[in-house]
Amino acid sequence: MASRFGNSNSIWRQPLAVVGIIIISFWVFAAIFAPLISPYDPLSQDSDKFLMPGSLHWMGTDELNRDIFSRVIYGARISLPYSILLVVLSAFLGSIIGGISGYFGGRVDAIVMRLTDMFFAFPAIVLAMAVAAALGPEIRNAVIAITIVSWPVYARLVRGLILNAKQNDYVTASSLLGSSSLRTLVVDLRPNLAGPVFVLASLEVGNALLLLSGLSFLGLGAQPPAAEWGSMVSMGAVNFDRWWVGLFPGLAILSAVLAFNFIGDALRDALDPRTAKALRD
Amino acid sequence: MTLLSVRNLTVTLMTGSGPADAVRNLSFDIERGQILGIAGESGSGKTMTALSIMGLLPYKGKASGSINFDGEELVGFKPKDFRRVRGKDVAMIFQDPMTSLHPMLTIETQLTEHLRHHRKVSKGEARVRALELLDTVKIPDPETALKAHPSQFSGGMRQRIAIAMALACQPKLLIADEPTTALDVTVQAGILKLLDELRKSQNLSVIVITHDLGVLSALTDRLMIMYAGAEVESGPTSQVLTRPRHPYTQGLIDALPDSGANGKRLIAIEGMPPELGKFPTGCAFHTRCSFARSECKSGTPNKVDIDGIRRIFCTVDPFDTPAGVNR
Amino acid sequence: MKPVPAKVSVFRKILRGTGLFPFIVKRVLTSILLIFGMTFIAFSITQLVPGDPVAANLGQSAYSDPEIVAAFEKEFGLDQPVPVQYLRYIQKLSQGNLGISLSSKRPVNEDLKEYFPATLEIALIAVVIAMILGLLLGTISAITRDRLPDQIIRVVSLTGVSMPTFWTALVFFYVFFFLLGWSPGTGRLDPGSEPPPQVTGMFTIDALINGDFATFKQAFSYLLLPAIVLAIYALGVLTRFTRASVLEILGNDYVRTARAKGLPELTVIRRHVLRPALLAIITVAGVAFASLMAGSVLVENVFSWPGLGQYAYRAAVGLDLPGIMGVSMVVATVYITMNLIVDILYRVIDPQLRKAEQ
Numbered sequence: 001m002a003s004r005f006g007n008s009n010s011i012w013r014q015p016l017a018v019v020g021i022i023i024i025s026f027w028v029f030a031a032i033f034a035p036l037i038s039p040y041d042p043l044s045q046d047s048d049k050f051l052m053p054g055s056l057h058w059m060g061t062d063e064l065n066r067d068i069f070s071r072v073i074y075g076a077r078i079s080l081p082y083s084i085l086l087v088v089l090s091a092f093l094g095s096i097i098g099g100i101s102g103y104f105g106g107r108v109d110a111i112v113m114r115l116t117d118m119f120f121a122f123p124a125i126v127l128a129m130a131v132a133a134a135l136g137p138e139i140r141n142a143v144i145a146i147t148i149v150s151w152p153v154y155a156r157l158v159r160g161l162i163l164n165a166k167q168n169d170y171v172t173a174s175s176l177l178g179s180s181s182l183r184t185l186v187v188d189l190r191p192n193l194a195g196p197v198f199v200l201a202s203l204e205v206g207n208a209l210l211l212l213s214g215l216s217f218l219g220l221g222a223q224p225p226a227a228e229w230g231s232m233v234s235m236g237a238v239n240f241d242r243w244w245v246g247l248f249p250g251l252a253i254l255s256a257v258l259a260f261n262f263i264g265d266a267l268r269d270a271l272d273p274r275t276a277k278a279l280r281d
Numbered sequence: 282m283t284l285l286s287v288r289n290l291t292v293t294l295m296t297g298s299g300p301a302d303a304v305r306n307l308s309f310d311i312e313r314g315q316i317l318g319i320a321g322e323s324g325s326g327k328t329m330t331a332l333s334i335m336g337l338l339p340y341k342g343k344a345s346g347s348i349n350f351d352g353e354e355l356v357g358f359k360p361k362d363f364r365r366v367r368g369k370d371v372a373m374i375f376q377d378p379m380t381s382l383h384p385m386l387t388i389e390t391q392l393t394e395h396l397r398h399h400r401k402v403s404k405g406e407a408r409v410r411a412l413e414l415l416d417t418v419k420i421p422d423p424e425t426a427l428k429a430h431p432s433q434f435s436g437g438m439r440q441r442i443a444i445a446m447a448l449a450c451q452p453k454l455l456i457a458d459e460p461t462t463a464l465d466v467t468v469q470a471g472i473l474k475l476l477d478e479l480r481k482s483q484n485l486s487v488i489v490i491t492h493d494l495g496v497l498s499a500l501t502d503r504l505m506i507m508y509a510g511a512e513v514e515s516g517p518t519s520q521v522l523t524r525p526r527h528p529y530t531q532g533l534i535d536a537l538p539d540s541g542a543n544g545k546r547l548i549a550i551e552g553m554p555p556e557l558g559k560f561p562t563g564c565a566f567h568t569r570c571s572f573a574r575s576e577c578k579s580g581t582p583n584k585v586d587i588d589g590i591r592r593i594f595c596t597v598d599p600f601d602t603p604a605g606v607n608r
Numbered sequence: 609m610k611p612v613p614a615k616v617s618v619f620r621k622i623l624r625g626t627g628l629f630p631f632i633v634k635r636v637l638t639s640i641l642l643i644f645g646m647t648f649i650a651f652s653i654t655q656l657v658p659g660d661p662v663a664a665n666l667g668q669s670a671y672s673d674p675e676i677v678a679a680f681e682k683e684f685g686l687d688q689p690v691p692v693q694y695l696r697y698i699q700k701l702s703q704g705n706l707g708i709s710l711s712s713k714r715p716v717n718e719d720l721k722e723y724f725p726a727t728l729e730i731a732l733i734a735v736v737i738a739m740i741l742g743l744l745l746g747t748i749s750a751i752t753r754d755r756l757p758d759q760i761i762r763v764v765s766l767t768g769v770s771m772p773t774f775w776t777a778l779v780f781f782y783v784f785f786f787l788l789g790w791s792p793g794t795g796r797l798d799p800g801s802e803p804p805p806q807v808t809g810m811f812t813i814d815a816l817i818n819g820d821f822a823t824f825k826q827a828f829s830y831l832l833l834p835a836i837v838l839a840i841y842a843l844g845v846l847t848r849f850t851r852a853s854v855l856e857i858l859g860n861d862y863v864r865t866a867r868a869k870g871l872p873e874l875t876v877i878r879r880h881v882l883r884p885a886l887l888a889i890i891t892v893a894g895v896a897f898a899s900l901m902a903g904s905v906l907v908e909n910v911f912s913w914p915g916l917g918q919y920a921y922r923a924a925v926g927l928d929l930p931g932i933m934g935v936s937m938v939v940a941t942v943y944i945t946m947n948l949i950v951d952i953l954y955r956v957i958d959p960q961l962r963k964a965e966q
Contacts (some may be wrong), residue, residue: 016763071883118645123939125902127650129924130932210772217774218921230772237778237910241786250775257770265766335868340753360873368870373867385883385958394879395869410916446869 009201023255031076038070042227050242052063060244067245071227072252078228079256082143083209088149090208091201094154095193101155102162108158116152124149128211132220139212139228140223146211150204157200164268203264206251206257213253231254284453285311285488286349290356292329292510294557295341301558303329305510306346306581311454314484315447318343318518320491320533322554326510327490331456335373336363336520342410351453369394374436376459379441382431389427395451396465418475439470444475448483456477456488461496475501487489494537498522506530509555509565513582516591526585526600527593528570564596572599632948641946646940647701650933651694660927662686698934706937707930711922716934719919725809726796726936727908727915731900733835738842739893744960745843746850747885749878750858761847768844773903777837777910784833791833794912797826830865838903842896846889852890857881890953894946901939 030037036274041058045065051059059068098197101112128145135141213230217237224229229249236246292304302536306503319327333344336358337581337597348355353362373379383391392414402410408427415423418441431439440460447455457476461469477500479485489501497504497518504522505515508528514527525531529570534548539564555561569579574597582594585601634885662680680686700707702902749761784791796805796811804814804823809826857863858881866880867873905917916935924930 112640114645118642118649120942121642121940122646122649122936123898123901123920125905125918126924126932126935126939129905129921130927133925134927189919206770210770213772214774217772217906218909220925230774233772233775233778237774241780241783246775246778248773251780253772253775254767254770255770258767260767263768337867364869364870364872365716367868373868375861375865377861381865383862383866383880386879390879394875395871398871398875443865446865 009214016262017266020259020266023259024263027080027256027259030073031080032080034074034077036127038067038073040067040070042066042071042074043225050245052242053158053244059248060242062232062245063239064129068162068232071232072229072248074227075229075232075249075252078139078226078231079209079213079253082139083205083212086143086146086150086208087201087205087211087252089143089149090204091154093147094156094198095158097151098155098158098160099162100212102159102166105163105166112159116155119149122149125211125214128215129218129220132215137220137223139216139222139226141210142215145220146215150208150211154197154200155202157196158193161196165192169219176249197252199264199267202267206260206264208259209257219252230239241252282308282313282319282528284313284315284351285351287347288349289335289346290330290333291345292326292338292585293343293345294329294339296558298558300440302560303342303370303557304333304344305560307512308508308510309505309515311486311488313453313486314480315487316480316487316501318489318504320497320504322492322496323509324509324554324557325507327507328458329510330486330507331373331458332488334371334454334456336360336369337373338583368447368452369399369450370452371454372450372452372455373456373458373570374440374443374447376462377463377480378431378436378443379463380441381443382446384431385429387427388429388431391431392442392446392449394426395446399450410449411445413426414449415442417448417479418442420445431499437471438466440464440468440472441475441589444472444479448485451483451487454486454488456490458490460489461492462491463492469496470499474514476500492532506533508547509560511565512594513566514591514593516587520591526587526591527595528572528597528599529566530593532569541549560586570597573598615858620668620913621735631951632788635944637947639948642696642944643937643940645938647698647933648694648938651697651760651929655690656854674760691854697930707936709931709934710924710928711931716930719931720916720938721809723914723916723919726913727814727901727917728834728836729895730808730831730907730913730915731904733831734842734900734903735893735897737836738841738846738888738896742846743850743885743889746847746889747854747877747882749847749851750854751873753855757849762851765844765847765851769848770844771840773837773841774906776840777834777907780833781910785965792826792829796830796913797823797861801826823880831913834907834913838900841903842900845899847898848890849892854881857884857888860884886955889953890950890956890957894943894950897946898939898943 043066046068047057047061049059049061049066052058057067057069060073062068062071089107095111101109111267128142128149131145131148135144161202164254212221213228213233216228217229217234219234222231224231229252232249233246233253236242236249239245287310288308290304290307291302293300294303307326307330311319319330321327321607329338329342332338332342334348334350336355338344344356346356350366353366355366358366358435366505389408389411392411393404396401396410397404397407398401411427412423415426419428420438420441421507426434426442431442434442440463444455444460446555455476460476461472464472473496476487476489480487490494491497501518503516504518506513506527508529514521514525514530521530522534529550535548536550538547548570555568561578563576563578563580564573564582569575570577576596580596583598584592584594585598586592630680662677686693691903697707706720708714709716709719712719719944745761745765752758781794785793792798801823803811804818804820804827807814807817812824812831815821815824863876863880866876900915904915905921907913908915908917909921916938918930918953920926920935921936
């Protein structure tokens, strides 16, 4: 990877990407060291209700007398790992499906493509809500639900890349030299697939986080008393006159998504134009 | 009368690994009604030379030195100054007529928009002129052609339309960047003949940029060979091509397949032209030159004047005999 | 030949076929197939996933009474074997009957007629805002590449796609309703106000049709804030996409030719760049419109806007297959219609495509 990033579009030359990395590092740090750096236990209800932000509670307290600052810190423990898990699952599932479709072509390809068309036409949020509701509102089920609606975009990408690669002369040359099809797939195609899929995944992490916290906001994801940013914002909506209850968790989400997007954008720009084009299409 | 006078032109481009000079200290002149050929392999800097005259260098590209066109100094021109000159006094046609014409606009629009902008003529007058132009470049059925779109024409016709477009405002200088490279051989001759006629009828000066020596010999009066952004040889075309003095020129000519030499091996210049930013030191050609000596690796090659009308840049000058070529 | 006014001649061109009629027919057929495929997927998923619609829609005590459960099942045909349920659903669907919603107990058609226009109202405004501003900002961004306007626009649009919609809705609500009092609050009309007689279901338009300016102003003031919040994400996406498209177009040879002719930059943009850019953007606009659906679930929740998003939420939580399918039908139809309009516009804007098909 080092050589690929060695030009002037290199990720290190993009200031926004650096900002993104700093922010994510901060949240990773917060997630790992939450017990050490949060002033209060996120579940403890020792204080007073609805205190405004002040010197004792930097972000105030919520409807159950809990310190919001601590809960925001702990929120990173849910939002970050689950979003990344989500993206990994979707990318994996989508790549396999897209890979099969692109590689075998013909009837298989046609069927899979119609399938992804249908998934695209389907309002994803509706399906995700339904699945999450059916499985039982829980953060893990929310992840499953969102994975089910998220894989098509990876499938499309991988299928497109494989179709392009199949036309490439070096693949023909390789099979002329007698490589088995599996070997072709693994040796010749994989290096070309890993890059774009990785960049797409990094662009999608932000979306995954938004979807996950969105479902939690609706009550279909993380359940109380868990300190999760989306569900904290929904309490903020109920008590909208206490502005601090919803503001800070939402800012946390915004900062994390923004950071992921900065990084994803920079990664995409750092790639050679060919792959960047494949991602845009 | 000298129309264009370029002195010490250096074009610096921004590449992935920093700034690099695509053109280095180039100097040449063109007279009125003269056709100058600029030849060289890809990466020799010929297109950048043309673009710097037009002020169309790529993003973050800069030109330094002097480009004197019809009394005006183009280096240092702001974009709005270039816009005054482009299309009106100096025009350019590009290599690929498939992509250089706008796919969605009619031929009439593309032929007349700059005419109406530069010379403020009315729509009707512009249309008359457009028909004239199509006639000059010999497009059949001009009336219908005006309403058509570029996709309805063949490559050769499109290039003719591009030429017509370039001539709309009667420029003094036409720059043609690889005008025939994307066209069939059979069509090429027609384009070249057209350019020649235009030179005669309108006292048009033309710069033809190409790597095709055949095109050069058919059309150009004078010739400049470039390598790695610098001139290596220039002079009257017939002399340069029949009695080359620079080893690179000799190599190019030797590389032409000789239809009379059946069974003989093709001769090619060893090595590849250098990439932008990675030009060899000294005389850039020394890495591929069979006459290279140690003094060629540093400093600039000597300028050698021949008979006052030709010159080469070579410290070794291996072909310095009355007959010119020493094989 | 008598000169024909431009509008009429374009229309004539479209109607004259130019290959458009068979194209539309083919499209409609594939769309119908698509919809059937979707019913199958939705049906399978609701069956495969554990979760009992009966439990979801009956209260605790009602659920423990087997008689009530049996009656519920019978009423909604849930006691039949699964394939039979599916066939009956398809049969009713082909007659235009979307069934009875498990959660609202009303015909889905009625539910949709009530809730869809509300979402359409804010979605239309959102899409118009997003497209016009997106085109404008994206083009400015591309033209002033890497200079200050571009940097600002890039950060702003990136922020736009990074903001959690539900939180943005909350913040806007707090600032513009609670703090500033500029927005009238939740819902579509003042409490106690009568909605105008239904023509389209969109209060603003119906009020105008009825000549009722007061209601129009009222309805408009209520929908402004949710529409703006809804537009933010799509605006971000469209701006970024426009920027990328215009940058690519600016690198095309024909733009270089236009500049080589000495045309003023504004003319180059207007005549040579915008049309191809428009083409590219229209493609994305269709997708952006579909994404408004996702946004509306959250926006409608915060603003208590009785639209499709709220309905979808209730249907999803209630595992209400007819309800879920009803929403999906509507959204899919909108999506397909959008694609169709996009393809038609393509052929109108790009004469090359038209001639290629002739």
